[in-house]
Amino acid sequence: MTRSEENDIKTIYHLGGRGSKSISTNSIAEQMETKPSSVTDMAKKLSDKGLVHYVKYQGVSLSEFGVKTALSIIRKHRLWEVFLVEKLDFTWDEVHEVAEQLEHIKSEKLIDRLDALLDFPKYDPHGDPIPAKNGEFQERDKQLLSELSVGAQGVCVGVKDSSVPFLKFLDKNKIALGNTIKVLDKEDFDNSLRILMEGNEMRISHQIASNLFVKKNS
Amino acid sequence: MTRSEENDIKTIYHLGGRGSKSISTNSIAEQMETKPSSVTDMAKKLSDKGLVHYVKYQGVSLSEFGVKTALSIIRKHRLWEVFLVEKLDFTWDEVHEVAEQLEHIKSEKLIDRLDALLDFPKYDPHGDPIPAKNGEFQERDKQLLSELSVGAQGVCVGVKDSSVPFLKFLDKNKIALGNTIKVLDKEDFDNSLRILMEGNEMRISHQIASNLFVKKNS
DNA sequence: ATTAAAATTTAGACAAAACTAAAAATAGAT
DNA sequence: ATCTATTTTTAGTTTTGTCTAAATTTTAAT
Numbered sequence: 001m002t003r004s005e006e007n008d009i010k011t012i013y014h015l016g017g018r019g020s021k022s023i024s025t026n027s028i029a030e031q032m033e034t035k036p037s038s039v040t041d042m043a044k045k046l047s048d049k050g051l052v053h054y055v056k057y058q059g060v061s062l063s064e065f066g067v068k069t070a071l072s073i074i075r076k077h078r079l080w081e082v083f084l085v086e087k088l089d090f091t092w093d094e095v096h097e098v099a100e101q102l103e104h105i106k107s108e109k110l111i112d113r114l115d116a117l118l119d120f121p122k123y124d125p126h127g128d129p130i131p132a133k134n135g136e137f138q139e140r141d142k143q144l145l146s147e148l149s150v151g152a153q154g155v156c157v158g159v160k161d162s163s164v165p166f167l168k169f170l171d172k173n174k175i176a177l178g179n180t181i182k183v184l185d186k187e188d189f190d191n192s193l194r195i196l197m198e199g200n201e202m203r204i205s206h207q208i209a210s211n212l213f214v215k216k217n218s
Numbered sequence: 219m220t221r222s223e224e225n226d227i228k229t230i231y232h233l234g235g236r237g238s239k240s241i242s243t244n245s246i247a248e249q250m251e252t253k254p255s256s257v258t259d260m261a262k263k264l265s266d267k268g269l270v271h272y273v274k275y276q277g278v279s280l281s282e283f284g285v286k287t288a289l290s291i292i293r294k295h296r297l298w299e300v301f302l303v304e305k306l307d308f309t310w311d312e313v314h315e316v317a318e319q320l321e322h323i324k325s326e327k328l329i330d331r332l333d334a335l336l337d338f339p340k341y342d343p344h345g346d347p348i349p350a351k352n353g354e355f356q357e358r359d360k361q362l363l364s365e366l367s368v369g370a371q372g373v374c375v376g377v378k379d380s381s382v383p384f385l386k387f388l389d390k391n392k393i394a395l396g397n398t399i400k401v402l403d404k405e406d407f408d409n410s411l412r413i414l415m416e417g418n419e420m421r422i423s424h425q426i427a428s429n430l431f432v433k434k435n436s
Numbered sequence: 437a438t439t440a441a442a443a444t445t446t447a448g449a450c451a452a453a454a455c456t457a458a459a460a461a462t463a464g465a466t
Numbered sequence: 467a468t469c470t471a472t473t474t475t476t477a478g479t480t481t482t483g484t485c486t487a488a489a490t491t492t493t494a495a496t
Contacts, residue, residue: 002453110306114306274444275444
C-alpha cells in the first residue's frame with residue numbers, strides 16, 4: 001500500500017464508509033483537500049485491490065479487508081500519538097501532524113513493541129479508542145457535555161473536535177481529560193454552561209460544551 | 219527535501235563525497251541499486267538546490283550545506299536505531315531497515331525529544347557516532363581487532379560491516395559491544411586469531427577480526 | 437598521440453499521482 | 467415526466483522519478 005492509498009482508506013473510514021454506507025467521491029475529495037477526479041482514480045485502484053466496493057456514480061464503501069486495513073492504520077496513528085505525549089512530552093495539539101507521518105512506517109514488530117512500551121493503552125490523547133491488533137476496540141461510554149442536565153456530573157474523557165485551536169483553547173483553560181466537571185447552571189439564551197471543574201467555577205459556551213465528551217457519573 | 223533526495227545525499231556522504239572528494243555517478247548508482255542515468259538527473263537537481271557540487275563527467279561532492287543535511291539525516295537514522303534497541307528491544311541486525319524509514323520523518327521537535335528520551339547517546343548500536351544537532355560528532359578512537367598484536371587487549375566498540383549476516387553471526391557467538399577481548403595467538407597461515415573474550419577462549423577468522431573495531435586498553 | 441574500452445550524459449519513454457476541462461449521469465424541482 | 471443544477475466521470479495534461487538506448491566524454495593502453 002502506498003501512502004496515498006492508506007490516506008484514502010483512512011479518510012473513507014473516518015467518513016463512515018463501512019458496511020452498507022457509501023461515501024461520495026466529492027466528500028472524500030473535500031476531506032482530503034484534493035479533487036474529485038483524483039478520488040475517482042483512486043477508487044478504481046482500491047477497488048481493484050479489493051479494499052473498497054465502488055459503483056460508478058454511487059460512491060465507495062470499505063470492504064471487510066478495507067476496514068481491517070483502516071483500523072490497522074488508525075491503530076498505528078493513535079499509538080504514535082500516545083508515544084509522543086507520554087514519552088516525548090508533546091502536547092495533545094502537536095501530535096496529529098507527526099503521527100500522520102509515523103502511521104505509514106511499515107513494521108509490524110515496531111508497532112507491537114511500541115504498544116508494549118506504552119503498556120497497551122486503550123485510548124489516545126484525545127480520548128479516541130485504539131484498535132487492538134485484531135482490529136477490535138471499544139468506543140467508550142460517553143456523551144457530550146452539552147447533553148448533561150443541570151446538576152449532573154461527569155469526567156472529561158474525550159474531544160469531538162480535535163483541531164489545534166480547540167485543543168489549545170482547552171489547554172489555556174486547564175480543561176484536560178480526567179477532570180471532573182459538574183454542570184451548575186445552563187443559560188437558556190445561548191445554551192452556555194456554568195460548570196464546576198476541579199474546584200473552579202467557570203462559564204463555557206455551547207460550542208465548547210458540544211465538543212467535549214464526558215462520562216457521566218453513575 | 220523528498221525521500222529520494224535525502225537518500226541520495228546520505229549515499230554520497232557515506233561514499234565519502236565531502237570537501238574535495240568527488241563521487242562518480244556510477245558508484246552512487248551501484249550503492250543505491252539504481253541506474254547511473256537516474257543519478258545524473260538527481261545530481262542536476264541537487265546541484266540546483268545547492269546541496270552538491272556537480273561537474274559533468276567529474277562526479278558529485280557535497281556542499282557545506284549538503285554535508286549538514288547528510289549529518290542531520292544520519293543523526294535521525296542513528297537515534298532511531300538506538301531507540302529501537304534500547305526501548306523496543308530490537309536486535310542490532312533488525313534496526314537498519316526500520317530506521318531507513320523513520321529517518322525521513324519531518325519534525326525537529328521529535329528528534330530533539332527522542333535524543334533527550336535516550337539520554338543523548340553518542341553512539342548507535344553498531345558503534346557509529348551520532349552527530350549532535352549542530353552536526354558535530356567524534357569518531358571514536360578505535361582500530362580493527364585484526365590489527366591488534368598478540369598479547370594486546372581491547373574492548374569491542376563497533377563493527378565495520380553492519381550487514382545482517384555478520385551481526386547475526388556475532389550474536390550467535392556472543393560477541394557484543396562492550397566485551398573485552400584479548401588476543402592470545404595469531405595463526406600465520408590464515409591470519410585467524412585465538413582470543414579470550416569475557417572468560418571464554420575462542421578462535422575467529424581473519425574476516426571476522428577485520429570487521430570488528432576495538433578500543434585498545436592503554 | 438591515437439584509439440578502444442569504460443564511464444557518463446542525453447534524449448526520449450513510461451508509470452504513478454495529481455490536475456483541468458469537458459462530457460455524462462444523477463437528483464431535485466416543477 | 468421533464469428539465470436544470472449538481473455531482474461524478476472521462477479524457478487528456480503535468481510533474482516526478484525512474485528507465486533504456488544512443489551519443490558523448492573520459493580514461494588508459496599502446
